[in-house]
Amino acid sequence: MKKWDLEISSKTFWWKWNLKEVWRYRDLLLLLVMRDYKASFRQTILGPIWFFIQPIFTTIVYTFVFNRVAKLGTDGQPPALFYLSGVILWNYFSTSLTSTSNAFIQNASIFGKVYFPRLIIPVSIVLSNLMKFSVQLAFFICMLIYYTNFTTYTANMSWHIVLVPLLVLNMALLGLGAGMIISSFTTKYRDLAYLVTFGVQLLMYATPVVYPLSMVKGKLLSIILLNPMTGIVEGFRYGFLGTGSFEWGMLAYSFSFAAVMLVIAISLFNRVEKSFMDTV
Amino acid sequence: MEGKVVLKAENISKMYRLGLVNSRSLSADLNRWWHLLRGKEDPHLKIGEMNNRAVKGNSDYVWALKDIDFEVNAGDTMAIIGRNGAGKSTLLKLLSRVTQPTTGSIGVHGRIASLLEVGTGFHPELTGRDNIYLNGAILGMRKSEIxxxxxxxxxxxxxxxxxxxxxxxxxxxxxxxxxxAVAAHLESEILIIDEVLAVGDMEFQKKCLGKMDEVAKGQGRTVLFVSHNMxxxxxxxxxxxxxxxxxxxxxxxxxxAVKHYMSKGSESALRRQFDFVKNDQFxxxxxxxxxxxxxxxxxxxxxxxxxxxxSFEVLSSEVSHIAYHVYNESGDPIFSMGTMDIALQMGTNTITCEIxxxxxxxxxxxxxxxxxxxxxxxxxIEKDVMSFLVTDGDRQMGAFMGREPGDIRPQFNWFSA
Structure with a gap:
């Protein structure tokens, strides 16, 4: 029997990830990210400024509700910096997760007409959001500089700031993994899609976004520490603001969590992508 | 390259489930999963029925394709023809890896590109230029190539x-x-094309067919083409x-193949005997x-x-006349014609209409x-009782390319003043 360049078979092997093919389509990945960027600000006057407006207003509202009304502490940080850091991190994670979890359904019309490695789509979603996150991060840094130079605030940055790219990568992988697992299940049964929309909202309260981890005590603390996003948010604040907590153990936990989830996600995704057009 | 097998389909079948996805399908899924887990055969594969949309079946499962085998050699131009719902599109989907066969396998040599639709992934907000890049990349082209x-x-x-x-x-x-235009510049050894030609104006259709002819004959690539347009x-x-x-x-x-398709298996495409089109009067x-x-x-x-x-038998004096409705290949009615003027006699009649x-x-x-x-x-009433293909006798190749608009071309008298 001759060896075929490509074999289309009825059998699926969950361990065949075909990453080589994903690499071959890397130009498509890049173009999809560019498309998302270009298309999102067509026919807007403010353009990329919209990247800032949403976190600014969310920060204002959080400051009012959680700081002024509910009197939750901010570890002694200016509320604007405290909430802004939480908001941009959480936004990145939650938008990555929710848009990835719709990957199959949203793109069914393209997937139904042409083949390319389906993995490209979730990865492009996470990368597009990463671009948005980077702009917001830059904005956060500007705010930090403003506070140090024009107010009495003194920045307390620690060397852990060099770990921020690692934290962001970790967060991206978490969003990608969770989103892909959900998208694999929602092709046939849409129930999970409903769960995700409010589940992500609720999950935010199980992450130290609007409160510092130092406020949480007892049994609740162990639950919150189980959340892989906790270490990321806390580590990020520790690096930039100097308060919060940083432990290698927490980082290691978040990373292993993301890694295991990603392996499951890609295997599931690979299985589903072959025939999801029949059930979507 | 010539003569080498570049695409080989072995035993491919595709089963679809009919009806809605709901909790009943969940129990079927769990049942299947339980069988597979214990290393047994999928119980639902046994109960599939033949794909015939007109006949009511008992099973929720239907074989859209069943045990298809074929080989395509390098440089072949192969048409896949069949009626609506015969399974052509399913076959194309399997070949272009949009979905997976239920059984069997397909082996391919070289790059395969499929055009089930033009403009897949076009984003309305992006410019034409951006869309060329995006669409090209979706179809498998590298950026540098585009x-x-x-x-x-x-x-x-x-x-x-x-x-x-x-x-x-x-x-x-x-x-x-x-x-x-993007699709036409794909460079793959095997090209799969669905009926994308029924689009655009006349001038562009000619251009498309010309390009396809060039791809198939000039460049010696392997083409699989699905169409209703005989x-x-x-x-x-x-x-x-x-x-x-x-x-x-x-x-x-x-x-x-065309003859086979047109005649639906009867001895000749253009003459057909009937024994099932009858009732107590006709x-x-x-x-x-x-x-x-x-x-x-x-x-x-x-x-x-x-x-x-x-030719027919009139069995009742109630029968007045017969009429034909003529449809084009998209199923649009063109006109009807009847025999009001001929008095039919009881028993055998043969009437001829001359066009x-x-x-x-x-x-x-x-x-x-x-x-x-x-x-x-x-x-x-007997729908689609007969079909016939009219071709432009003066042109050997690319008959369709010179086609004028519309289905009929009446010859009128013209005068100059």
Missing amino acids: KQKLDQIIDFSGVERYIDTPVKRYSSGMYVRLAF AAVKSLCEKGIVIENGQKVFQGPIGE SLTEIGIYNDPIGQEELLLDKHKIQIST PPYFFQSGTYYLSLYVISKAQKAIL
């Missing part, structure tokens, strides 16, 4: 003036032109596969469609007269038979 061909693509599309305008501002014709199929392809109810019923030279025996003078081929040439001769030369454009036409009573009611 860049290199960008000028050719823009030139071919003929929308240069609008290339930096968002495609949502394009007319539908411009949109399709641009989309086809005239286009005949001019573009050398071989054909006929699919009926999910099964391959014929494979061979294109002329025979019984159809035979319909024959001929050129006058009679040609040798199973095709009708537009330059000769066409005679439709119908003048150059009346039909080249293409496939379908006849539906209506038997009308004296009270002007339909006694018997």
